[in-house]
Amino acid sequence: MIYVENLRKEFKKTIKDPGVIGSLKALFHPHNEKVIAVDDISFNVPEGEVMGFIGPNGAGKSTVIKMLTGILTPTSGKCTINGKNPAEDRKNYVREIGVVFGQRTQLWWDLPLRETYGVLKEIYEVPDDKYKKRMAFLNEVLDLESFITSPVRTLSLGQRMRADIAASLLHSPKVLFLDEPTIGLDVVVKDNIRNAIEYINKQENTTVILTTHDLADIELLSKRIVMIDKGKNVFDGTISELKSKYGQIRELHFETDTQNADKVLAYKEHFGFVDDDISIKTEGTGVQVRFNSEVVPVSEMLSYTLGKININDISVKDADIEEIIRRLYKREV
Amino acid sequence: MKRKLRIYFPFINAGLQEATTYRANWFFMILGNVLGCFVSYFIWNAVFLSGGNDTMNGFTMPQMVVYIFLMFLTSTLISSGGTYDIGEEIRDGSISMRMIKPISYNSTFLFQELGNKIMTVCILIIPLVLGVEICRTIFTGEIQFNIIGFLLYIISCVFAYLINFFFNICFGFIAFVIKYLWGANMMKNCIVGFLSGTMIPFTFLPDFLEKLFLFLPFASLNYTPVMIYMGMYSGTELLFYMGLQLFWVLVFWGLSKLLWRVATKHLCVQGG
Numbered sequence: 014m015i016y017v018e019n020l021r022k023e024f025k026k027t028i029k030d031p032g033v034i035g036s037l038k039a040l041f042h043p044h045n046e047k048v049i050a051v052d053d054i055s056f057n058v059p060e061g062e063v064m065g066f067i068g069p070n071g072a073g074k075s076t077v078i079k080m081l082t083g084i085l086t087p088t089s090g091k092c093t094i095n096g097k098n099p100a101e102d103r104k105n106y107v108r109e110i111g112v113v114f115g116q117r118t119q120l121w122w123d124l125p126l127r128e129t130y131g132v133l134k135e136i137y138e139v140p141d142d143k144y145k146k147r148m149a150f151l152n153e154v155l156d157l158e159s160f161i162t163s164p165v166r167t168l169s170l171g172q173r174m175r176a177d178i179a180a181s182l183l184h185s186p187k188v189l190f191l192d193e194p195t196i197g198l199d200v201v202v203k204d205n206i207r208n209a210i211e212y213i214n215k216q217e218n219t220t221v222i223l224t225t226h227d228l229a230d231i232e233l234l235s236k237r238i239v240m241i242d243k244g245k246n247v248f249d250g251t252i253s254e255l256k257s258k259y260g261q262i263r264e265l266h267f268e269t270d271t272q273n274a275d276k277v278l279a280y281k282e283h284f285g286f287v288d289d290d291i292s293i294k295t296e297g298t299g300v301q302v303r304f305n306s307e308v309v310p311v312s313e314m315l316s317y318t319l320g321k322i323n324i325n326d327i328s329v330k331d332a333d334i335e336e337i338i339r340r341l342y343k344r345e346v
Numbered sequence: 347m348k349r350k351l352r353i354y355f356p357f358i359n360a361g362l363q364e365a366t367t368y369r370a371n372w373f374f375m376i377l378g379n380v381l382g383c384f385v386s387y388f389i390w391n392a393v394f395l396s397g398g399n400d401t402m403n404g405f406t407m408p409q410m411v412v413y414i415f416l417m418f419l420t421s422t423l424i425s426s427g428g429t430y431d432i433g434e435e436i437r438d439g440s441i442s443m444r445m446i447k448p449i450s451y452n453s454t455f456l457f458q459e460l461g462n463k464i465m466t467v468c469i470l471i472i473p474l475v476l477g478v479e480i481c482r483t484i485f486t487g488e489i490q491f492n493i494i495g496f497l498l499y500i501i502s503c504v505f506a507y508l509i510n511f512f513f514n515i516c517f518g519f520i521a522f523v524i525k526y527l528w529g530a531n532m533m534k535n536c537i538v539g540f541l542s543g544t545m546i547p548f549t550f551l552p553d554f555l556e557k558l559f560l561f562l563p564f565a566s567l568n569y570t571p572v573m574i575y576m577g578m579y580s581g582t583e584l585l586f587y588m589g590l591q592l593f594w595v596l597v598f599w600g601l602s603k604l605l606w607r608v609a610t611k612h613l614c615v616q617g618g
Contacts, residue, residue, distance in 0.1 A: 084442045086611050103610075104448045112446040119443045123367045124360055132356040136449055138349075164367075 014220045015058040015081070015188065020090035022051040022076050050076045052244035053090070058237075060187075061218040063210070065231035065238045069342045073244040074224045078192050081222070082112050095187055108137065111181030115193035118173060119180055120165040126176055127161050130183060137184035144183075151179040154209045171202035178206065182213060189213075191223045195230055207233050228335045240341070247341065255337060262336050263311055265302040267318065267327040274300050278321055284309045289340065298325075303336065353449060354457040361461020376422070376470070383418040387411060403549040408485035409576070412478055416572045417544050419474045422466060424507040424567060428455055429534065432518030433527030445610075452515055452602055459511070495577055498584070502571040505591035509566055512598035519602075522609045543569035563594040 026048045030038055051073045058064045068074050079085040081092055083099035083106055092099060097106045112119075121129045134144050152158055155175040160168055168176065174194060181189060191210070195203045211234055214221055223234060231238060231252070238255060240248040248255060271277055275293045280286060280302070290305035304314060311329060318324065365372060394407045405413065432455070435441040444451055475496070482490040517534055521527045539545050541564035548556045548569060559565055570587045573579050579587055 079442065082442075082446055084445045103445065104450070107446050108448045110446075114442070117440055117443055119446070121360055121364075123364045128356075128360060128363065132360060135353050135356045136447055138353070 014060040014062075014095065015056075015222070016091075016093045017057070017077075017081070018055050018091045020051055020054045020077065020080060020092055021049070021088050022073075022080060022085065023088045024048045024050055050244055051080070051087075051241075054241060054244070054246050056239050056246070056249055058220055058222065060220055061214070062237060063214055063221040063223060063235040065235040066222055066224040066241075067226075067228070067231060067238060067338065068241040068247070070226075072242045074241065075192060076244075077241070078190055078222070078224060082110065082190055083107055108184070109187050111184070111186035111189045113174075113177050113181045113189075113191050113194050115174065115191075115196040118165065118177055120173065120176055122166050123164060125162050125164050126157070126168070129165065129176075129180060133180055133183050139184055147183060147185065151182060154212055155179050156205070171198050174198060174202070174206065175209075178209065185217065186219065188220045188222070191221060191225075193225055194223070195225060195227050203227070203230075210234055228338055232334055240338075242342070252334060256331070256334065261305050261307040262303055262331075262340070263306045263314075264330040264336075265304065265311075265314060265318070265327070266330065267300055268298050268325040269300060269322050270298060270325065271322040274322055278318065280304070283317065284314075289343070350453075354453055357454055357457035358461035358464070361458040362464050363461075364458075365462045365465045372465070376466070379418060379422060383414060386414050390414065403547070405547060405549065408481065411485075412482055412576065413547060413572065415474065415478050415481070416575055417568055419470065419478070420503060420506070420568050420571050421544055422470060423463075423503050424510050424571075426459060426507065426511045426514045428459070428511055428514035429518040429527060429531050431455065432515065433521040433531065436518075436521040437526050451606060452512075455515065456511060490577075492577065495575060498588075499571050499575040502574050502588060502591060505588065505595055506567050506571050508595045509563055509591065509598055512595070512602045513563065515602045516598060516605055519605045519609045538564055538567070541565070542567040543572070561590070563598070566591040566594050 024047070025045050027039060028044045028046050030036075054073075054077060056064075066074055066077070076085065080087050081094065081099060083103040086100045094106070095109050097109075099106050119129075120126065121132065130148065133139075139147065152161075155178060157176060157179055160172050160176075165173065165176070178191075178194060189210075194210070195206055198206070207230060210221060210223070213219055214234075221234075223230065225231060236251050238248065238250065238252060239246070248258075250258075275295055280291055280293070286304065286308060290308050292303045294301040302314075306314075315327070315329070319327070390410050391407070394402060394410065400406055402410075432441075435444070444454060447454075479489075479491050517530075518527065520530060524530065541559055541562055543559070543565065548559055548565070551559065560569075566587075570579075570591055573587070574584065
């Protein structure tokens, strides 16, 4: 469905020295520098898959999405979606895709929400009966009824995002691009939106590319992850692959009545952990220790801890994906 | 063609609704223009009084009054905010929201603005034309209104609007290079104001400048429609100037298409 080969995008950027003097200098002698935002990225997405596209801020995710949606032209490389090249035949290509940029809106700011859908209906040439059915469906999934007559500028962020997603789905696109669709939303709205995306993916076999910083989105929606950093591919695979590859982190949680348990235990000194491999959090009588089980096996860690202090309750957990990603981002930056 | 109209008609509708949303803004804008119009009336009045002659470069004071108010009417009818809108969309990156739709970028602007304009045209044209005609009748003692002249004026205004629209679009694309357009837009408005005869009639200029300016696209904006309304052109002259208008429409239409192609290849979307 989506083939991306060796995609690359360069920008020119004006470098400015700090302060007013620097600005003045840049005014007369602009100093340009080439910035490589996306550097040789390739991946494929089969039909009906939800792909999680992640990476730290500034990794180049949005630039890739913009190239895939035909907004930017790649410096080199190729992307083919639905058999079409977005850069060549934009008007025809965008007919088959839906796009949501969480930080922008495609809704008509000063008009009642309903008008936007009316305009979109004409733009995409959706016939009347289909339009009615589709609106009923979207209304059911995203619950638009209560604010469909309000001007868009008066909507809350959660309402606006639901309305935006509905707008991107009105013409039943084959591919849906969601660039941070849950940014700034509360837990309930996030849940609604995730459910809606999942439902539409299941119902219509829509291929979805999802970028987000909320890893719960990814865990709930997609099996597959592509991670990029500094414009380069860092990881491409399923979540379980990610866990087995990088997930040697375990989380040890125990309750103790020993005072200053972390000082008494002194894991770092005892096992010789480096900074990255261990972190300890104390909360009242509860202590949470995250450590790299490649450096010290779980059994050794357990017996050492149990022997050193008085333990009331203890448990060991796999690290969640968030921890893995955190470590990955830190290592790369 | 019919299909195209169906797609773009909602933009007219939306533009009209947008215009009615900010009624106060619209009202103050028109009021500001009217005040400016009276300022130039009083300036020319002073000029004629101190000059002592009845005519100045072929203009009598009553003709000057008609000229000022017709210029005001024409510039309001043909005004186009394309430069500002495109500049803003490029500056804040919202241009990408138009690009993800299967529609022509220029056409959405055109139809949205036409919608915006409907209100202005409906409200302004009758009182202003009536006012100008009453002035002319009082000054000359007989009714000057000529329905054919008026219709030609309207057609000429449509051409002028299209020239202005596509010219502004072309100018707006400069924002792809310089990112923020406010200063450049101010400069452009000043220059166009002078070159289109809005500030002073061309007959007040040296002969060679007058001839040169008449061929520039800017004369086709305000000057030609006003001259047509005032009955200054007739026969082949009329045909020539309207033909020139049509020529400039086509030139700027083509140029805007070309620039759009070039610009999108080098597009760099700001923010997010």
